[in-house]
Amino acid sequence: MSKIIAISNQKGGVAKTTTCMSLGAGLAELGQRVLVVDLDSQANLTVAAGLDDEALAWSIADLLAAEGDTPAEAAEAVICPTAMAGLKILPADLRLAGTERLLYDKPDYEFRLAEILSRWENVYDIILLDCPPSLGAITLMALTAARYVVAPVQCEYYAARGLNRLLDIVGAVKDRTNPDLRIFLLATLYDQRNKICREILGRLQTHFSDTMLKTVIGIDTRLRESPIAGVPVLLYAPSTRASRHYRALAQEIMVKTADH
Amino acid sequence: MSKIIAISNQKGGVAKTTTCMSLGAGLAELGQRVLVVDLDSQANLTVAAGLDDEALAWSIADLLAAEGDTPAEAAEAVICPTAMAGLKILPADLRLAGTERLLYDKPDYEFRLAEILSRWENVYDIILLDCPPSLGAITLMALTAARYVVAPVQCEYYAARGLNRLLDIVGAVKDRTNPDLRIFLLATLYDQRNKICREILGRLQTHFSDTMLKTVIGIDTRLRESPIAGVPVLLYAPSTRASRHYRALAQEIMVKTADH
Numbered sequence: 346m347s348k349i350i351a352i353s354n355q356k357g358g359v360a361k362t363t364t365c366m367s368l369g370a371g372l373a374e375l376g377q378r379v380l381v382v383d384l385d386s387q388a389n390l391t392v393a394a395g396l397d398d399e400a401l402a403w404s405i406a407d408l409l410a411a412e413g414d415t416p417a418e419a420a421e422a423v424i425c426p427t428a429m430a431g432l433k434i435l436p437a438d439l440r441l442a443g444t445e446r447l448l449y450d451k452p453d454y455e456f457r458l459a460e461i462l463s464r465w466e467n468v469y470d471i472i473l474l475d476c477p478p479s480l481g482a483i484t485l486m487a488l489t490a491a492r493y494v495v496a497p498v499q500c501e502y503y504a505a506r507g508l509n510r511l512l513d514i515v516g517a518v519k520d521r522t523n524p525d526l527r528i529f530l531l532a533t534l535y536d537q538r539n540k541i542c543r544e545i546l547g548r549l550q551t552h553f554s555d556t557m558l559k560t561v562i563g564i565d566t567r568l569r570e571s572p573i574a575g576v577p578v579l580l581y582a583p584s585t586r587a588s589r590h591y592r593a594l595a596q597e598i599m600v601k602t603a604d605h
Numbered sequence: 606m607s608k609i610i611a612i613s614n615q616k617g618g619v620a621k622t623t624t625c626m627s628l629g630a631g632l633a634e635l636g637q638r639v640l641v642v643d644l645d646s647q648a649n650l651t652v653a654a655g656l657d658d659e660a661l662a663w664s665i666a667d668l669l670a671a672e673g674d675t676p677a678e679a680a681e682a683v684i685c686p687t688a689m690a691g692l693k694i695l696p697a698d699l700r701l702a703g704t705e706r707l708l709y710d711k712p713d714y715e716f717r718l719a720e721i722l723s724r725w726e727n728v729y730d731i732i733l734l735d736c737p738p739s740l741g742a743i744t745l746m747a748l749t750a751a752r753y754v755v756a757p758v759q760c761e762y763y764a765a766r767g768l769n770r771l772l773d774i775v776g777a778v779k780d781r782t783n784p785d786l787r788i789f790l791l792a793t794l795y796d797q798r799n800k801i802c803r804e805i806l807g808r809l810q811t812h813f814s815d816t817m818l819k820t821v822i823g824i825d826t827r828l829r830e831s832p833i834a835g836v837p838v839l840l841y842a843p844s845t846r847a848s849r850h851y852r853a854l855a856q857e858i859m860v861k862t863a864d865h
């Protein structure tokens with residue numbers, strides 16, 4: 346039974362894609378069989394994995410659009426390897442942009458992704474979902490399919506303020522479609538030289554002490570370089586600060602989700 | 606006749622809201638009568654203007670939801686002052702999240718915002734539209750209402766790669782609903798000590814030489830502080846680097862849109 350973890354926050358640019366790829370790589374290094382799924386029509390995760398989002402034979406858009414079961418041909422071909430053994434990707438492309446609008450018209454669309462992913466539940470130990478910066482139909486599907494959600498939070502004013510909104514949505518999903526959903530908060534892009542950053546982290550750790558992860562991901566310019574190379578930062582720069590922090594995160598996630 | 610400028614980029618966290626507020630303040634300082642409009646259900650612009658998005662009597666969601674003309678009562682009360690004379694705001698709140706889904710069912714929804722804003726076309730010289738990090742119905746409305754679009758671009762890989770997508774959408778809007786639309790690119794969050802930043806800026810200036818604005822907005826931590834105070838950075842820290850850069854941007858925008 347795969348452990349499904351959604352990486353979600355409606356605030357833009359808080360390191361959702363970076364965390365999905367880096368945490369995925371950290372978990373693969375620990376011997377887990379990992380699938381990362383790109384649910385953003387920007388296809389940043391797909392690009393970060395070294396793929397060309399304009400040249401894919403199949404993508405998540407095909408699976409979501411198909412009526413009923415996923416065609417066997419698509420299911421076999423849609424998953425791509427990455428530069429890291431044990432880490433696979435289910436890519437996205439531009440066609441995903443039109444999917445959200447179609448989903449609204451389907452009854453119980455929230456369960457669609459869970460159905461699609463169930464095909465691989467004995468193939469992968471962990472499935473990570475990279476969500477777009479919004480709380481629309483695609484994110485609701487991800488939160489319905491997931492057992493856990495990791496919300497990257499940049500230590501800045503808008504991101505911290507937007508947390509209550511995200512917590513409300515998670516609460517609504519728990520009430521309506523997924524009672525077991527649990528949320529963790531992850532401080533990202535942390536710059537300890539910045540006074541605001543330090544203050545906001547302190548406040549987050551006090552207010553959200555039971556959901557805040559201990560691992561804090563520091564600023565590291567190697568994370569801007571690794572997507573250009575199309576490989577996870579753990580391979581691109583194995584001993585850089587970000588690689589250490591995301592390895593620590595992988596360990597913490599294994600412990601925190603052990604009750605699965 | 607108001608000059609309408611949309612601030613849009615589907616990539617998250619590239620300083621759309623920061624640019625909308627700071628450019629608005631810069632244009633107000635030049636004596637323009639300015640209205641900034643919050644079109645993001647995160648309501649970051651509303652918060653940056655010192656308002657409480659959970660305590661608004663009216664918001665943009667009311668205007669968009671109303672059938673036909675805006676009720677006179679709402680139109681009079683929905684626009685709020687900011688800390689800066691000559692700068693007003695049309696705020697957003699959480700209810701905007703449900704609007705996008707309703708819009709899709711209305712024929713010609715793209716023109717709805719232009720109709721609403723026409724009520725104030727002799728009141729304001731410039732109207733700036735802060736868009737959410739997506740290319741859905743709300744952004745399409747903004748691009749249809751606008752005469753110009755300023756796209757903030759962070760000098761990082763995903764943002765630069767996503768530009769072609771944004772340019773395609775602007776092209777599609779020009780073909781379908783708004784032939785006069787013109788786009789400008791603005792480099793934001795620029796860190797000249799970072800090698801990737803310098804490389805990507807150089808490439809943007811070469812590839813997009815006719816649309817790239819000369820003004821580059823440098824990194825400045827005062828921009829993280831001013832939203833907490835609820836005032837534009839030009840008031841919060843008048844001589845800081847960001848204030849100088851956004852004043853220069855206001856001058857450049859006045860020149861570049863003089864043909865209006």
Ligand SMILES: Nc1ncnc2c1ncn2[C@@H]1O[C@H](COP(=O)(O)OP(=O)(O)OP(=O)(O)O)[C@@H](O)[C@H]1O
Pocket residue numbers: 356357358359360361362363364385389476477478533534535562563564565566568569570572587615616617618738761762763
């Ligand atoms: N710890 C870090 N240090 C330095 N740069 C980082 C770090 N984490 C992420 N970044 C950079 O910040 C930018 C935003 O990150 P990313 O694209 O992962 O955010 P996102 O939340 O997925 O954005 P979106 O809302 O558009 O999906 C990227 O350029 C990324 O390389």
Ligand SMILES: Nc1ncnc2c1ncn2[C@@H]1O[C@H](COP(=O)(O)OP(=O)(O)OP(=O)(O)O)[C@@H](O)[C@H]1O
Pocket residue numbers: 355356357358478501502503616617618619620621622623624645649736737738793794795822823824825826828829830832847
């Ligand atoms: N020049 C700058 N220097 C330092 N920080 C900045 C600068 N511009 C913006 N920021 C900070 O970066 C963060 C993201 O900016 P902002 O929220 O304006 O982006 P956005 O594109 O509107 O995000 P979203 O996609 O969520 O709407 C904010 O914390 C803001 O204060």
Ligand SMILES: [Mg+2]
Pocket residue numbers: 361362363385389476477
């Ligand atoms: Mg992303």
Ligand SMILES: [Mg+2]
Pocket residue numbers: 621622623645649736737
């Ligand atoms: Mg914004």
